[in-house]
Amino acid sequence: MSNNLRNKFLEDISRLRNNPNSHDVKIIVGEDDNVETFTAHSIVLGTRSKYFQAAFYNEWTKKENNVIVFKKPNIKPQVFSILLEYYYTGKYSLEDANNQIYMIDFLDAADELCLVELLEPIKKYIIRNKVKLVQQNYVKIYNASIKYEGFGVIQEYCEELICKSPELMFESNDFHLIDETLLNIVIKKELAYKEIEIFNYVIKWGMKQRPQINSKISELTQEDYEELQYRLHELLKHIRLFTLTSDEFYNVIWPLRKLFSNDLIVKLVEYHLCTKDDTLIVDSLSRRTSKNLNSDIISLKQTNIILNWIYNNDDKIERNILNNYNLELIHRGSWDGMNLHTFCNMCYFKTSTLIVIKLEGSDIVVGGYNPKSWNSSDYDWIPVNNSFIFSFDNSKLDSDSYILSRIKYQNFAIKNFVNAIGFGDLQFLPNGIYNHKYYEKRIQCKNLFFIEDYEIFKISLKIST
Structure with a gap:
């Protein structure tokens, strides 16, 4: 037919x-x-x-x-x-x-x-x-x-996003519909949110489950408390009660003390009455410390993969080393201007820089690592033996979908000319040029591409205090 x-x-x-x-x-x-x-x-x-x-x-x-x-x-x-x-x-x-x-x-x-x-x-x-x-x-x-x-990539994205913007979930009109398993995952994380607010939202979630508990806190019956204890048993384990202020404990936790064991309430009372400093008691959950990567292009997981490439020479195994390093955002194209002059002003004399580039109209992210400084007195090739370029394909169901390409001809690792900047194979500004020549593998990138945005980070080891 x-x-x-x-x-x-x-x-x-x-x-x-x-x-x-x-x-x-x-x-x-x-x-x-x-x-x-x-x-x-x-x-x-x-x-x-x-x-x-x-x-x-x-x-x-x-x-x-x-x-x-x-x-x-x-x-x-x-x-x-x-x-x-x-x-x-x-x-x-x-x-x-x-x-x-x-x-x-x-x-x-x-x-x-x-x-x-x-x-x-x-x-x-x-x-x-x-x-x-x-x-x-x-x-x-x-x-x-x-x-x-x-949908693993969706779950990872949602969980990373919630660490940066908890209000997306907690302040949603549909918050009470969040699956308990997911809520449990979220409240274990290092959220950029006050602990007392997290507690209040957990209580709100519990009371909104069906059948709803419509009583005011002061009017909760013993039956209401028993139902709330059943609903919130796993969730309340992850509220960091000993990080609350004395006022928060007295005004919010004490009226709901029936949700907790007598032993825990006694310890909390002793802590708030007797502790002279901010030292937490042994075995209590620590204060939340938000891991907020200031990037609109790559995820925390992708950043951790890249750090393994840099410091462990590890192309496959993903060790969790993100907490050991600082990534300082020193230049974002959409903020500062996407041109070579701005790049030079903001990034010259900076060593150990990571560049990530979002390709226009694509789910491909490309980039590279330069352990040396971008500036050169004679504007020439900069030889480097441990630089690399890479690509991530964020359209793939597998969130680890990437190509890592290490330098093959180190004399042509970094291009630092008056009118060109970038890596031997991957140059950018004002737009992008890719030519597989000096690095080992071909990455997922067209020979000519437009840049939607790019970010440049200076990487350094965290100093323990």
């Missing part, structure tokens, strides 16, 4: 959707104030969907006046409308801005309705657009990260 005939056939089938005289299925979708009724054809739904085929065969539905009535309260009408269009036409759009806020709902509905062929395209779209989608709907995206296979 030619493409024209096939298209004509699909057009004829799609017109069935708008023919009310032949509809024999009524589907009531949504709940509360967001409900819509759709009509369709059982022959189309049963043929296109194993879910509806099973529903009709197993009589999950009822009939009214020879019309099959089917209820789907757990799918949003906006989402079902898109999927119904797909049933009739084979077409759907993930790019429509109006659809993006429903992306996880779309994924959940496709999963429930057994539309297996849609799952991977939707998952890949979410991974490619994770920055925008997570900012729009953190809780839903984070919950999906443990529900769907292949």
Whole structure:
């Protein structure tokens, strides 16, 4: 069958959707104030969907006046409308801005309705657009990260982001919907948030779980306390109670003391009444220290991988050494200006620098490490024996997807001319040029590329105090 005939056939089938005289299925979708009724054809739904085929065969539905009535309260009408269009036409759009806020709902509905062929395209779209989608709907995206296979990169991104911006989760209207496993992971982390605020949100989460506990704190019954203890048993273990001030303990923890063991409350009272300094008692959880990497381009995990390349000459094993080093952001193109003159002013005379570059219109990040200074009195090649360049592909489901390319011809490691800067193979400013020549491996990069943004960090060993 030619493409024209096939298209004509699909057009004829799609017109069935708008023919009310032949509809024999009524589907009531949504709940509360967001409900819509759709009509369709059982022959189309049963043929296109194993879910509806099973529903009709197993009589999950009822009939009214020879019309099959089917209820789907757990799918949003906006989402079902898109999927119904797909049933009739084979077409759907993930790019429509109006659809993006429903992306996880779309994924959940496709999963429930057994539309297996849609799952991977939707998952890949979410991974490619994770920055925008997570900012729009953190809780839903984070919950999906443990529900769907292949979303490890989403979970890592959400957990790193929450260390920088805890308000994305805690201050969300959907905070009470966060999965308990994920909330437990988050409150163990080094969050840039006051401990008493974390405690208050944990209490809020516990009271919002179903059935909700609607009492005021001062009016909680013994039954309420027992239910809260059951819900929050694992979470409260990770609240760093001994880091709270005496005022916070008295005003917030003491009214809720029934949530804790008598032994713990006695220790807390003794600590706040008797301790003369800020020394924490033995075996108590330490104060939170936020690990805030000031980068919009690479993640903490990627940074740790790069540090292993630099200091351990380790191309494969990922030792956790991030806490041992300082990464000082000395130049960001989108802030300071993306031109060679600005680069020279801000980065010359700086040694041990890491450069990361976000390619425009791509999920590829490239960069390199220069252990020496960028400046040169005669503007010539700078020989280096331990520099390298690399690329990360953030579109891959595997968040460790990278290519490391170490210097092969050290006399051509760093290019430091009047009108060119960068590594032998990888030059940048005002845009980018890549030519695989002096470094070992070809990285994932076009020969000519535009730069969306870049960041330059000076790396140094932390000095113990």
